[in-house]
Each structure stands twice: as structure tokens, then as C-alpha cells.
Amino acid sequence: MINDKYLKPYNHADYEDNIYKTWNDSGYFNPDNLPGEREETFSIILPPPNANGNLHAGHGSDFVLKDIMARYHRMLGKKTLMIPGADHAGFETQGVYEKKLQKEGRSRFGMNRQELYDEIYDFVMEHKGNMEEQVKRLGTSCDWSRNTFTLQPNIVSKVENTFMQMYEDGMIYRGKRSIHWNPKFKTSLADIETKFEDRTEPFYYFQYGPFEIATSRPETKFGDKYVVMHPDDKRYSKYKEGDTFEAEWINGKVTATILKDEVIDMEFGTGVMTITPWHDLTDFEIAERHNLEYEQIIDLDGKLMDIAEEFAGQKVHIARPEVVKKLQKKGLVTKIEEKHTHAVRICERTGVILEPQLMDQWFVKMKPLTQMALKALDEKKLYFVSEQFEKTFRHWMENPIDWNISRQIVWGIQIPAWFKNKGKENEEIKVQKEKPNGDGWIQDTDTFDTWFSSGQWPLLTLGFPDGKDFKTFYPTTVMETGRDLIFKWVPRMIMFGLYLAKDVPFKDIYLHGMVLDGKGVKMSKSKGNTLSPIDLGDEFGMDATRMSFVIGNTPGRDMPLPVDKVRGYKKFSNKIWNIARFIYENTDGFDYQNFDTSKLTETENIIIKEVKNIKLEVGKNIEDYKLYMGAEDAYHYVWHTLADKILEESKEALGNKTTAEDKKNKQYMLLTIFGEILKMLHPFMPFITEEIWSDFPIENKDLLMVESWN
């Protein structure tokens, strides 16, 4: 008799959790337990989601696309491994936690290091578990026995090893460089963690000795004693490099020196500027080229220092109008353009205006690493599925900027370096894990940039250098991730892989676009237009949600996700359910396994052959990274060929209106086709297909997730 469950509409909530548990308990998520002999491997590293919150729509694409690939290749008979993990997400997590502290009226300043670390650790562990439950809800077929967290001791140890090796190899140096300083969160940031925002502010013209200079930041000008102009600027040809002059300035007379440098834009402002090397990258580079001295004007809290005299201790934005007022009194202001729009560098995560500062920091020399990446690209060891990204990647690799890897936060892996103060500005450095012998050694309080550890993710999760998984699964088959990570994550993994393991960490690079809201607008918490894949799963079923994330998701292109789309695939789930009901009802008692297939008519054989062809086609689309097309073809066949045509046309025979033999043929044919479409749909819609497969009339069958695709 047909199982009663088919007599009512499909209700995903009744099945999904149990099915995931069955898969997980089967052990098949672990490639070591898969049935049969499996030579070929398929491996994919899951991006470790930040362990500080919930999954968002972007994670939907992330996990669904990868899981479709993994499930397909597992069914193809490959030794398939998906490794889950979590990233401590240093700066971001600490930022989230600091907001929490703020709400509680507390602050990280004043807490000791260990205390703060422990609190964040507990906070993250709580959310990490939550996040993992959500990854499971999506149906992700990853091996939880290999779950990895960036701050677990063996991972920390390996990250430290990498740093020490790079230091020994001369790939890492410590130096005073202009870095982007976040004065509110008190940490430096790498270039890619910053962005520009247009601000409209007054633009001031001042008389500085014989010159008129223009600036948008008068409050930094206290220590300026060089004026710079373009060597070809005819207006200033009578001034020679190295000439000095006296100028009345903010706090009295200064002696200034003339410099010529080609970075000066003759068209901009007056073509003359003064420089503040400590707080401006361009100025710093000029100072370096001309071997100049420089001094700090603004402290790490964003306040003016003693050099500002009467303004000392004021925050920069407070001091600015005051400085201008004073200059006005002195008659040194020649012009003010009220509305000058220029780009201000801000912190990508917190929106805080960044202050360039010169600080001692750890840097990775990028040039040798990017050269390795370019070589791998030229040798075709890397393949970008959406080829427009290859150009972007190449461009970035050809113009590297040394990477600042130290962060002044506690939430991360502390840098294994020790300092001993030997007088002013003179310290001895040792790079090692343990405290060196002798007195006076203090460990660097900085931690690594998060991307320093996550950039090694394929190596770390597979147990480089001597782990069994590393030997079996490296390089991994494909890196599938969001296109926004082409600068942040992807190149770092490639460079670390090439540097440490002498081989690329993955062959194919599939970058998907961003998930937008139903109107095509970027989702953001502030706009309130975010969608959670978990909520969608609750309402429409995870299979329907997965279909919404794959159909229309072409490589590299952004994809709007209207809720109606998900609703549409919920209908599809129900359609499949009803097809099952119809077929199971009409084949009740039919001995499928012992049917003599030689009795099938030619037409029936053709119909069976057709579904097998469609399935091969769907598989080929998955292999070619056209997952959206595979899903669409499968959908279309099931609904408009199987349900609308084949089922309808078989009703006559099934209703005993023809011959008994014809009926048996049709029963066999329908079950065969149905078995094929369950396999074909499984990578996309794993829950409902697994559930229906459990009633398929074959004895001693295994789970659908390990059934053979062919």
C-alpha cells in the first residue's frame, strides 16, 4: 500500500531535519566511508563563515552551489570531500563585540588582554554553533568530523610557523610605513579593508611665504616646512630646488624649503602644496624620495599633539575651523571654496574616517608572491570560470602593494615576535614562539590580519604539510566563492599555496555574484532588505530555497531574489510529491525488479532513453559550472515532459483500458523514469528526493545521496 504521507501536500518541516540526520549518521559525508572503490577525488573547501552571527543570503549561494557540485560528483563515484570551518574574523568580530560592550556601558580599553579575548571567545563559540546548525539546515553535505576553526591550537601553531618561515625567507619585514589608522577602534588596516567615500568640504587657500597653497586639511599643517611643485611648472621656474624662505605661519615664523616633484598635478589647486608625511601617503612618498625628516602631528586618538601648541589635545575636526580662524586673523587666508568634493578614505567595516599614520608594522613583500601567481596563471594552472575576473586578477597581481599583516586588536592569532627595548627607537627583535632567554623580552601585542590565516585555509584544513588529506585532496578541485573575494581571499590562498606547498590550492575558480533583493538592490542591514536563507527554508522548504539560489545564478553575475521566485519552487516541490503519489499509487504491487525489459515497446524505450540523456546533459552542465542551466533543464523536464505529457498519456493503460501487458510496461517505464529524475534532481533538491527515494520499490537500496548517477 502507498504510504499515507503522499495523501497530503508535501510539508518540508516534517522531513528535512530527519533526512539531514540520516545523511550525517550514515557517515557518507566523510569520503573515507563512501561505498565502493573510489579513485578519482573531488574536494572543495567551504569558506569559513565569520563566527559572529547568522547566515545571510550570500551564504545561500555559497553553500548551495558548492553542495550541488559535491553531491553530483559523489554520485558520479568520486571520493568527495567538503570541509566545513569557521573563521574568527578578527577585526569584524571584535567590532561586533565592542558594540555589544558599548551597549552594556563597557569598553575594551581598560580591560586586560586575556579577559577581553576570553569574553570574545565565549561569544564566538556560542554563535559558531548556531552558524553550524544553519549550514546543516541548507543541506550542506560536508564532513563535520573535519570541522576546523581558525583559532584552534594546531591551526594557530601552523599559522605561526608560516610567519616564521616567511621571516626567515625574507618575505616579511618590519618597518615604519604609512598605514591606515582607525582612530576609533585603534587599529591599522590593510588597503583592501578601506574604501573611499566622496565628501564635500571647504577647500582652503593660504598664503605661505611667496606661495599660495591649497588644502582641505589645515589642521595637519603645523609641521609643514617643505613646499612642493612640479619641475616643469613655468609659473614657479624661478624657484630652485633647495632654496629656503621664511614664512609667517599658524604659530609663528617657519623656515621652509622648496622641492620639485613630478607627482604634483599642475592643474590642481595652485600647483603648489606643503607636505605632511606622517599623515599622508603621497607626502610620505615624496619625503622618502627626498630623504626628508618628518614628525607626528596627530596622535592615535585622533588628537593634535604638542606641536600644535594652543590646539594640542583637540580632535582634528574640532581644530580645523579654529586653525582657519587663526589664519584668517593673521590675514593668511586668500580664498575658501566652500564646496569641494574629494575622496576620503574610510574603514570599510565601521565607516570611521581613517588617519594615515606612520607606524612600525609587519609587512609581507608581495612582489615575489604575485610573481608566482602570475606564473601559475600563465601556465594555465588556474582557470577562471567567469573569465572577466582573470583580467581583474592579473591586473591586481601586476600591481601589488606590500601587505600590512599586523592588527592592534586582541581577537586573533598573536604574532610570534618578541621585542627587547634597547633605548630610544632601538629594539631587538626575535621571531619565535617561545619567550627568548634573558630579561626584558615582551611579545608583540599585535595579532595577524584575518586574511593571513584564512588565506592558508586549503592548506590548514587539509593538514599541510604531511597530513593524509593533504596528499589525497590537494590541490582541491574548485574554489567557489563570492566575486567580492577576488581581492581579499582568492589571491591570498593562491599565493600561500604556491609559496608553501609549491602548487595552486585549486584548479578552477568559480566566482558567483551577489544576491540582491527582489528589486535588484544590494541587501544591507541598514536598508532592511536582507533575506535569510534559513527563514526562506522555514517558509518554503529548503529544496525550494536551494532552487532559487541556483536558477538564474550565472557565474559572476549578480542575481535578484524575489520571494515569489522561492514560492514558485515550493510549488515545484509539491509537484514532485504528487508525481510520486501518482506513480506509487499506480505501481502498487508491481514487481519492478523482476520485470522482463525485453517486452518494452520501441516508443517506451525511446522515452526511457530520453530521460537518461537529459540526466547526462544536466550532469554535463554541472561539470561545466552551468549549474543554473542544469537545474532549469531538470525542472523543465520533470514538470512539462514527465508530468504534463508522459503521466497524462499513460493514464489510459494504467486504467486498464488497454492490455494487461501495456499496463505493466507503463508501470515499469514510469518507475524507471521516476528513479532517473530523483537522481537528476538530488544535487539540487536533496531533501525531498531522498525522502521519496526511501519508498522506491527496490530492495536493500542505499541512500540516494550515494546512488550512482549513471
Place this chain on the structure above:
RNA sequence: GGGCGCUUAGCUCAGUUGGCUAGAGCAUCUCGUUUACACCGAGGAGGCCAGGGGUUCGAGUCCCUUAGCGCCCACCA
């Protein structure tokens, strides 16, 4: 300033190496309750594939160009 990409049915988008009488989903219109499913079926309407030029037997697809839109990168004081 540099780079990448987009413009196809009312809406959201597919359209692989040029062969298309240009497709899908949603929306819309007409009809229909028949061994599953109204979370359904049958049928229909709807497009000079952004504009212009070129290559070709043949162009939505390749080249040039114009216009509009989007994203990324960048030290304009």
C-alpha cells in the same frame, strides 16, 4: 583618471564554438475540475534582441561606434 560588465516579452533573466521560425519563470487573457497535483491542466497574446555602421550565404551571438546604466580599482593635496 583606469579597468570590467550590462542594455533581449509588462517584470526578472537565459540564449554555450554565429544557423532562431528568439526562449524560461512570474504577471496577464480565454477555456477546463479528467486516476496525482487549483501549490493544477489546455490554449493564446506579448519582442525591428538599446541606436547606428561593418564582416558573413547567414548576426541576439563577431568587429567598430554612439547613448544610457552598474560594479571594481585609484595617493588629486
